[in-house]
Amino acid sequence: MDVLILSDAQIRAAVGAADVVDSQDRAFLLAAEGDGVRSAHTHYTTFAPDGMAFVHSAVAAGETGVVFKAGTQHPRNAERDLPTVHATVTVHDPDSGRTVGVLNGTTITALRTAGGLVSAARALSPDRPHTVGVLGAGAQATEFVGLMHALLPVDRFLIWSPRLHALGRAHLDARLADLPVEVAASPRDLCERSRTIAACTLSRTPVIEGAWLGAGTTVLTMGSYAPDRCEIDVACSARAARTFTDLPEQALRSTGPVLEAVRAGMLKEEAVHPIAEVLRGDHPGRADEAETVVFHSNGLGVQDALLAWRAYAAARSNGIGTRVDL
Structure with missing residues (x-):
């Protein structure tokens, strides 16, 4: 026993x-x-x-x-x-x-939160080497980078956080020392140079702006799980051709960027899809490579x-x- x-x-x-x-x-x-x-x-x-x-x-x-x-x-x-x-x-x-x-x-x-983002990235991001941007340099960001590097084709990681910006590479977790990691000059620099972007923060104000995104970007958030937390701005939500979450009914109650975009008339409730549709093969994720897609993780x-x-x-x-x- x-x-x-x-x-x-x-x-x-x-x-x-x-x-x-x-x-x-x-x-x-x-x-x-x-x-x-x-x-x-x-x-x-x-x-x-x-x-x-x-x-x-x-x-x-x-x-x-x-x-x-x-x-x-x-x-x-x-x-x-x-x-x-x-x-x-x-x-x-x-x-x-x-x-x-x-x-x-x-x-x-830490593992399941980062693993959920990597699950979505595996379903939505390019299946060839590309640049992955990570906003945040804490435990969740470190786990995300490690899992992405192990399982997906990544050319390099661009990372930015306020503390990393102030303290430099010495602030990076030691587990990232041998990985292809570069410190971005700013959130905008990171977004403009990345094809997949993960927001691993607890920010109540946007760290990703829609104006910074290139064609075909995949945006992933893990910290926008409450109505008062918005890691992306409404322009980013409006730019997304597809919006996915772990569970739409929960996102429509508590995901800040989803609620903001719905209130602004830029996103219809029925246009919020579960990532399971892509995992099952019922939804292609994006219609073509130029589309921007967003995935929000609430945590289940x-x-x-x-x-x-x-x-x-x-x-x-x-x-x-x-x-x-x-």
Whole structure:
């Protein structure tokens, strides 16, 4: 009746880049189907500046037991050189509900969020080497670069963040030292030179402007998950020939740029599509290479559940982790 404890290093030993992104493909497909997933989430602001506490829970029929993720988000932690998100994930036996695993939730969050963006990039971006721009230089941006480099054809990465601009390459995560990474001169410089652009920020104001985008750009956001957070401006939303999200009904309630574009009459609600349509082959993503497309990630409990369960199952099968009798 032991419980398997998995640290950051043990989770990474159990699942590789392909496992992470494949789990997110599957999560998006299950979320769009609806019937095979049950989930709930709650969050509230704490007394810390910009602090938030959250609990996400999900189960996928026949694929996972119940998975809970509980944690906090503190955007100002970047100034302390600490992760923005601190969390713990518990996984439970599908039949009895017994707790069978406790995982580092910060790692699961970082990997599944970045993995979701790479899943969308794999579906929407060119399948030949090109330049990938990344706005942000924190944990999520670092995970995104690592997964992209492992799985997609990338010529080089352009990265920009306020701290990176001020401190230079020394601020880059050591894991990026041997990758083809260049520090961009500005957000505009990054956007004008990139074919795929990922906004890995928690910005409430746009870091990407539509006027900066070239033809055929793929724009990915992970931090525009609340009505008051807009990583792209309304001109960028208007420029997009196609808009995709992990789950349209959630995006239409809480994704800042989507809500702004709908209010401005530049985007119809029915024109917001689930990325699952592209993953299934029901939608081409873009009609031609000149079209600009946008993908917004809100973050779904089933994403945590699929990745956490795969990490737990792989670790138990391969003797990874620490077993504790609670």
